[in-house]
Every structure is written in C-alpha cells, then in structure tokens.
Amino acid sequence: MSRARNDATDQLSFELHTTARLLRRNYDRRARAHGLTRSKWQVLWSLAREEGVKQAELAERLDVAPISLTRQLDILEQEGLLVRRRDEQDRRCFRIYLTAAAQPALTTLRELAELTRGEALAGLSFEEIVQLKSLLERIRLNLGKEE
Amino acid sequence: MSRARNDATDQLSFELHTTARLLRRNYDRRARAHGLTRSKWQVLWSLAREEGVKQAELAERLDVAPISLTRQLDILEQEGLLVRRRDEQDRRCFRIYLTAAAQPALTTLRELAELTRGEALAGLSFEEIVQLKSLLERIRLNLGKEE
DNA sequence: CCATTTTAATAAGCATGCTTATAATAAGTC
DNA sequence: GACTTATTATAAGCATGCTTATTAAAATGG
Numbered sequence: 420m421s422r423a424r425n426d427a428t429d430q431l432s433f434e435l436h437t438t439a440r441l442l443r444r445n446y447d448r449r450a451r452a453h454g455l456t457r458s459k460w461q462v463l464w465s466l467a468r469e470e471g472v473k474q475a476e477l478a479e480r481l482d483v484a485p486i487s488l489t490r491q492l493d494i495l496e497q498e499g500l501l502v503r504r505r506d507e508q509d510r511r512c513f514r515i516y517l518t519a520a521a522q523p524a525l526t527t528l529r530e531l532a533e534l535t536r537g538e539a540l541a542g543l544s545f546e547e548i549v550q551l552k553s554l555l556e557r558i559r560l561n562l563g564k565e566e
Numbered sequence: 567m568s569r570a571r572n573d574a575t576d577q578l579s580f581e582l583h584t585t586a587r588l589l590r591r592n593y594d595r596r597a598r599a600h601g602l603t604r605s606k607w608q609v610l611w612s613l614a615r616e617e618g619v620k621q622a623e624l625a626e627r628l629d630v631a632p633i634s635l636t637r638q639l640d641i642l643e644q645e646g647l648l649v650r651r652r653d654e655q656d657r658r659c660f661r662i663y664l665t666a667a668a669q670p671a672l673t674t675l676r677e678l679a680e681l682t683r684g685e686a687l688a689g690l691s692f693e694e695i696v697q698l699k700s701l702l703e704r705i706r707l708n709l710g711k712e713e
Numbered sequence: 714c715c716a717t718t719t720t721a722a723t724a725a726g727c728a729t730g731c732t733t734a735t736a737a738t739a740a741g742t743c
Numbered sequence: 744g745a746c747t748t749a750t751t752a753t754a755a756g757c758a759t760g761c762t763t764a765t766t767a768a769a770a771t772g773g
Contacts, residue, residue, distance in 0.1 A: 427692075427695065427696065427699065428683050428687060428695055429611065429679055429683070430699060431687075431695055431698060431699045431702075432589060432593075432679070432682075432683065432686075433608055433611075434699050434702045434703055434706065435582070435585065435586050435589060435702060436586050436589070436590065436604070436608070437628075437629045437706055438582065438586075438702045438703075438705050438706045438709070439582050439583050439585075439586035439587075440586075440629070440630075440759095440760075440761095441629065441706060441709040441710060442579060442582060442583070442705070442709060443583065443729095443760095443761095444760085444761070445709055446579075447728090447761080448761095448762090451762090456728070456729080457583075458728080458729060458730090461580055461583075464576065464580075473751080474751075474752065475750080475751060475752080481584075482584045482587070482588065483587075483729095483730070483731095484730070484731065484732085485751075485752065485753085486730080486731080486732090486752080486753070486754085487729070487730045487731070488730095488752095489752065489753060489754090490728090490729085490730090490753095491729085491730095493753095494728095509738080509739070509750095509751085510737085510738060510739085511737065511738045511739070511750070511751040511752070512738095512750095512751060512752080513751090513752080532576055532579070535579075536575050536576070536579065538708055538709060539579075539705050539708050539709055540575060540578075540705065540708070541708050542704060542708070543701065543704060543705070545574075547701060548574065548575055548578055549574065550697075550701075551578060551698065551701045551702075552574065552577060552578045552581050554690070554694060554697075554698045554701075555578075555581045555582055555585045555698075556581055556585075557689060557690060558585050558589070558686050558687065558690070559581065559584055559585045559588060561685055561686050561687070561688050561689070562585070562588040562589060562592055562685060562686055563588060587729095587730075587731095590730095590731095590759095591730085591731070594731080594758090595731095595732090598732090603758070603759080605758080605759060605760090620721080621721070621722065622720080622721060622722080630759095630760070630761095631760070631761065631762085632721075632722065632723085633722080633723070633724080633760085633761080633762090634759070634760045634761070635722095635760095636722065636723060636724090637723095637758090637759085637760090638759085638760095640723095641758095656720095656721085656768080656769070657767085657768060657769085658720070658721045658722070658767065658768045658769070659720095659721060659722080659768095660721085660722080
C-alpha cells in the first residue's frame, strides 16, 4: 500500500474513534441528568429487544468482554432497572430481565437518542446512513472473526 | 422520523461505537508489547505531523478535552518520547516536541497500525474507505459545531 | 495602573472497558 | 463415578476520557 493510502486509512481510524467519542459525549451529557449513560442505554436497549438472555449471550451480542458487562449489570440492578435470575438448568448462569421501572427510562433514553441523532446525522440522507452502517458492520465483522 | 428509521439509526450509533472499540482493542493488544496504546499512537502521530504546538492546540486537533491530553503527555514525557517546553512569549503554555526516541516508536506503531488496518479493512475498496471517512467526518463536524 | 475576565494547564473524582486471575458449576473422558 | 477440561460470572488492577474545580498567567476595561 502506498504511503498516501496508509495515511488516508490511518486518518480513517482516528476519524472513527473521534466520531464515536463525540457521539458518546453528546449522549452522555444529555443522559447525565437522568443518572444514565450511553453504555447503559445500549444494555437496556438490547434487553428491550430480548429479555431472559444469559450474561454471556448479552455480552456477545454487545460485543463486550463479559466482565465489562458485569459491572454495568451490577449498577443497573442496583438502580432497580433489571433483575438477575438464576437459571435452574445451569446454575452458573443468570438470566436478565427488565423491571417495570425500566420502561419509562427506556422512553426517556429513546428521546435523548433522537436528539443526539438529530444533531449527529444532520444533512445525511437515509441512504447514506444505511451505507455507513453497512461499511461499519463489515469492519466489525472483520475484527470479530477470530475471538 | 419513523420508528423503523429510528431503529436503523440507533443501530448505526451502536455499530459506530462497537466498531471503534474493537478497532482500539485490536490495536492495543498489539501495542501492549511495546508499552504503548492506540491513544498514545494518535498523539505521537499528530506531533509527527506538526511539532511545537501548544497543548490546547493539540487537544483541539485531537478533539479531546485538554485534561484528557495532559495525562497522556505526562506519561509520554515520562517515557522520554516527548518534551514540554515553556513558551517564552506566553508563560502559561507549553510547546510539545518529540524526542529522538520517538522516531523508532513511531516506526513500530505505524507497522502495527498497518496490521490492524489490514484486518479491519479487508474487502473494502479504497473508494469505500474514502467514502466512509467522509461520512464520519460530516458527523464529527456536526457534533463539534458548538463547543 | 488596577480590577476583572479569559485562557492554559492541572487536580480530583467518576464511568467505561480492557487484561489477567479466580471460584463455582457443567460437560466430557477414562 | 472420578478426573480433567470448559464455561459462567466475578475480582483486582490498569488505561482512557469525561465533568467540575483550581492555579497561574495574559488580555481587557475602567
């Protein structure tokens, strides 16, 4: 690869990190007033799509290390937004369920997401968003291949 | 915006974060053997492009909070890869310079970046990379507008 | 010229997510 | 059935980056 192409792709990597960080910062600033964060929003969002999953499954779905998820769940459980229930078939595992208190939080977080999204994606067409998502997904799959 | 579009763009946000995190993890695992990280690589890379900048300028360039940069510089200075020199015109500021020891580190980090890049971008055309970068840049600029 | 405001860098404290190590349980093997 | 291996969740410790607060120096305004 030429130096010029290397530079272009180095810049891509920095661009990717910076954009992700700014996006997180934007969302976290909004969520802070509610005692929540982008990271917890992602956990709750995933559980809203499918409850009753094991921690290991959830971690896999979120593409985070299991221990990274553990602490998030500790806090969210402590705040009463979810519960861990022992799996009776496999007593090593917990299955995670949202509580009733999670519903209004989800509604709020969804609204905040819309605000951040509105700022972030201003001027991008739906087609561009879809394409961006698709390109990122290919990179993510490349990186997740051998884990 | 419809719920379907919201979902698509929520997913974009998660995709962006996950991809960035996996990219960082991939690079950090390689850099670890050399006592460095992706974040420090980015600082050194920026300085390699232009030395003698003030911390505030560098932070602005990297799009990080000044205090976030301070600690990175502390460590990199301690490791002898850069030096802070007082600006004699404005004694509040330091100007940052790379040391000779930074050169071999830069070479190594550049090689590691190429490895991560090779994995991450497998199957993407140069045109796709350029487009991805451009889309991310637009989002970054949207988010950086009022700071 | 002095007082106020702004800017540059740092400090303290918090949240995320990693690596490596550990305890408990399940699954596989002899 | 007993022993070994693999899996699930957690603990300890580290790196990044944020918010809010602080200190020193410069810029501004009266």
